[in-house]
Amino acid sequence: MLLAIGDVTVDLYLALPRLPKPGEDLHAARMILRAGGSAANTAAVAAQLGLPARLIGAIGQDPLGEWVAEELRASGVEIELLQRCPEAPTSVITVLVTPEGERTMLSHRGASRLARLPEFPLPPAGFVHLSGYALLEESPLLHTAMAMLREAATAGLHCALDPGLPACRMAPQAVREALREVEILLLNEAEADLLFGLDPRSGFREAPRLRWIVLKRGEQGCRLLGRAGEEQTVPAFRVPVLDTTGAGDAFDAGFLLGLARGASPAAAALLGNAAGALACTVWGVIGSFPGREALERLLQEASQDPAWAPWRALLEEAQTCLAEAQIAGEG
Numbered sequence: 039m040l041l042a043i044g045d046v047t048v049d050l051y052l053a054l055p056r057l058p059k060p061g062e063d064l065h066a067a068r069m070i071l072r073a074g075g076s077a078a079n080t081a082a083v084a085a086q087l088g089l090p091a092r093l094i095g096a097i098g099q100d101p102l103g104e105w106v107a108e109e110l111r112a113s114g115v116e117i118e119l120l121q122r123c124p125e126a127p128t129s130v131i132t133v134l135v136t137p138e139g140e141r142t143m144l145s146h147r148g149a150s151r152l153a154r155l156p157e158f159p160l161p162p163a164g165f166v167h168l169s170g171y172a173l174l175e176e177s178p179l180l181h182t183a184m185a186m187l188r189e190a191a192t193a194g195l196h197c198a199l200d201p202g203l204p205a206c207r208m209a210p211q212a213v214r215e216a217l218r219e220v221e222i223l224l225l226n227e228a229e230a231d232l233l234f235g236l237d238p239r240s241g242f243r244e245a246p247r248l249r250w251i252v253l254k255r256g257e258q259g260c261r262l263l264g265r266a267g268e269e270q271t272v273p274a275f276r277v278p279v280l281d282t283t284g285a286g287d288a289f290d291a292g293f294l295l296g297l298a299r300g301a302s303p304a305a306a307a308l309l310g311n312a313a314g315a316l317a318c319t320v321w322g323v324i325g326s327f328p329g330r331e332a333l334e335r336l337l338q339e340a341s342q343d344p345a346w347a348p349w350r351a352l353l354e355e356a357q358t359c360l361a362e363a364q365i366a367g368e369g
């Protein structure tokens with residue numbers, strides 16, 4: 039079981055010829071609407087890949103909120119802990135995309151920041167995953183996230199954190215506090231630089247429970263660092279890239295699925311890379327992530343590619359793990 043905590047949003051993508059000037063009326067060539075939010079994305083991909091996932095977050099009592107809830111349910115996410123807040127509208131993010139692929143985001147966090155800690159029995163085992171947008175500013179969600187992490191860590195659940203760039207920039211202290219509760223830190227190199235400077239391993243000295251740091255490196259795959267000195271680079275999968283939004287969230291789902299199914303962290307990182315790559319081939323994640331069979335095909339193709347020869351054992355481990363996750367998910 040994966041318990042994900044964080045923002046739940048509606049993402050509106052507008053493909054524009056360029057960014058508008060103030061006061062201008064500019065027409066978008068394309069409009070795409072997706073349910074989103076980092077934690078929601080991770081939960082949806084996990085559920086699709088066979089890791090049961092539950093989401094703690096908040097939406098408004100409005101039609102957009104109902105739509106997001108339905109999209110999550112359709113992806114297989116358990117939404118019993120999703121709260122409907124009357125005080126604020128469902129969070130909406132407008133993403134302006136220019137032909138160069140540059141993304142400019144305009145966001146209203148709305149109900150997302152109001153999520154409270156629901157009363158529910160913690161699962162006896164599993165993973166709690168926090169998306170760092172929850173740490174951005176003083177809010178009920180911030181307290182919910184910290185309380186959940188502390189409770190889960192004390193109960194012996196495995197906690198993971200993906201801080202995200204805005205929180206590393208604007209709330210590094212809150213990120214550091216959350217870091218003290220987690221075993222797994224998933225972040226990109228810009229975020230690692232902000233938190234740890236040139237030495238990502240200093241994270242282990244700061245955070246007593248931290249066991250693995252995963253450095254996500256876009257089209258270069260990822261680097262896995264272990265507290266005991268382990269270090270491994272895992273290559274990316276080559277895919278036709280359409281939109282990289284949510285690649286990091288999908289990576290997190292693949293990695294946590296691997297660990298939850300007992301794979302080695304390196305095989306889990308390979309599953310993360312595969313899920314991240316697939317997320318790049320579609321707009322957004324929820325309702326568009328290609329799913330488990332596409333992931334199996336990606337792993338299968340790589341295992342027949344001579345360039346992947348050094349990684350064959352890891353590929354096999356990842357394939358077995360995925361097949362077992364499906365059987366467990368069906369059971």
Ligand SMILES: Nc1ncnc2c1ncn2[C@@H]1O[C@H](COP(=O)(O)OP(=O)(O)OP(=O)(O)O)[C@@H](O)[C@H]1O
Binds near residue numbers: 255256258276311318
């Ligand atoms: N262009 C790409 N081609 C193949 N795989 C990719 C590409 N971009 C990202 N990925 C995969 O997705 C993973 C996560 O992407 P990235 O490194 O951009 O994380 P991130 O910065 O956390 O992303 P996000 O902006 O979604 O938070 C990478 O480690 C890689 O495996």
Ligand SMILES: [Mg+2]
Binds near residue numbers: 225287
């Ligand atoms: Mg990220």
